[in-house]
Amino acid sequence: MEWTAYVVTGIIAGFLAGLLGIGGGVIVVPxxxxxxxxxxxxxxHLMHVVIATSLASMIFSSFSSMLAHHRKxxxxxxxxxxxxxxxxxxxxxxxxxxxxxxxxxLTFVFGGFLVLISLKFFLPSRQPLASIHFTxxxxxxxxxxxxxxxxxxAFLGIGGGLFTVPLLxxxxxxxxxxxxxxxxISFFITLFGSFIYFxxxxxxxxEAAWGLVYLPAFGVxxxxxxxxxxxxxxxxxxxxxxxxxxxxAAVLLAVGTxxxxxxxx
Numbered sequence: 001m002e003w004t005a006y007v008v009t010g011i012i013a014g015f016l017a018g019l020l021g022i023g024g025g026v027i028v029v030p031x032x033x034x035x036x037x038x039x040x041x042x043x044x045h046l047m048h049v050v051i052a053t054s055l056a057s058m059i060f061s062s063f064s065s066m067l068a069h070h071r072k073x074x075x076x077x078x079x080x081x082x083x084x085x086x087x088x089x090x091x092x093x094x095x096x097x098x099x100x101x102x103x104x105x106l107t108f109v110f111g112g113f114l115v116l117i118s119l120k121f122f123l124p125s126r127q128p129l130a131s132i133h134f135t136x137x138x139x140x141x142x143x144x145x146x147x148x149x150x151x152x153x154a155f156l157g158i159g160g161g162l163f164t165v166p167l168l169x170x171x172x173x174x175x176x177x178x179x180x181x182x183x184x185i186s187f188f189i190t191l192f193g194s195f196i197y198f199x200x201x202x203x204x205x206x207e208a209a210w211g212l213v214y215l216p217a218f219g220v221x222x223x224x225x226x227x228x229x230x231x232x233x234x235x236x237x238x239x240x241x242x243x244x245x246x247x248x249a250a251v252l253l254a255v256g257t258x259x260x261x262x263x264x265x
Contacts, residue, residue: 005035006217010224014061015232016248017225024061024225025158026117028054029110030255032217047106051098051157052197052212055190057222058159061229062187074180076173079136086146087185091192094154099200099212108263110156114256117162121249134173149185154193159186 009031013024032050037043069075098106136142145167153160161182168178198211208215 002039003216003220006220007224009035010221011228013221014225014228017061017229017232024058025054025156026162028057028221029157030114033259044103047103047110048099048212049209049214051106053214053217054157055154056194056197056213056218057225058190059194060222061226062159062183062190064226065183065229066187069180069183074177075184076177076181079142079168080181080184082136082139082142083146083185084188086143087150087188088192090147090150091154091189092196094151095193095196095200098155104263107259111256111259111263113156114252114259118249118253118256121245137171146185150189153189160189161186
């Protein structure tokens with residue numbers, strides 16, 4: 001039953017990530033929150049293991065996405081390189097800070113994050129006008145952008161696309177290039193952040209875990225989200241996803257509200 005639940009979580013996370021253009025962590029974290037509560041993780045350590053496992057499970061799918069965009073020559077590597085130092089520092093810092101906080105605090109913060117993200121899906125999206133000749137921000141500013149995005153993403157256990165794509169688009173990068181470049185940034189966020197989570201938390205002593213990462217969920221969810229993401233992307237090009245977005249937003253709103261209430265009471 002446990003392994004089946006991880007398979008289903010991976011498929012749903014990968015499919016919705018491809019369909020809606022969001023990071024899988026938005027689905028994986030709340031899913032593992034309920035699954036780990038039911039199966040085996042001690043409640044006092046629950047969100048630490050959830051966030052770490054979620055971020056690590058996205059290493060494979062984010063690498064696959066980055067490679068696909070690279071083959072299409074869609075990634076703006078100059079911008080990615082300028083952001084890389086900030087991404088490395090921010091990812092490590094975000095993971096370290098998350099490990100220091102209590103389970104209740106992490107649950108409250110992530111629940112509030114889900115509520116805010118659900119509202120984003122209910123509102124009409126507006127893409128900034130792209131510049132024909134995009135000029136990357138200078139190194140200090142680009143590095144600061146990478147730091148801001150990665151620290152929040154590693155802290156929450158998500159890939160960062162929800163933040164990186166709008167941020168790059170606001171700099172007047174073409175939307176397709178912003179999505180492609182975001183895939184590269186997301187890979188490095190998951191890589192650096194997971195490295196910290198892998199070597200943190202020996203006091204939690206979870207069975208079948210490496211640091212804070214629960215290995216069975218990490219492997220199964222990572223593999224099946226990797227396989228399901230292209231399927232979601234194909235469906236996105238053939239159908240109107242607005243109804244799916246509304247339903248998904250309603251689910252996020254309900255789950256986020258539940259997590260906030262549970263963290264308080």
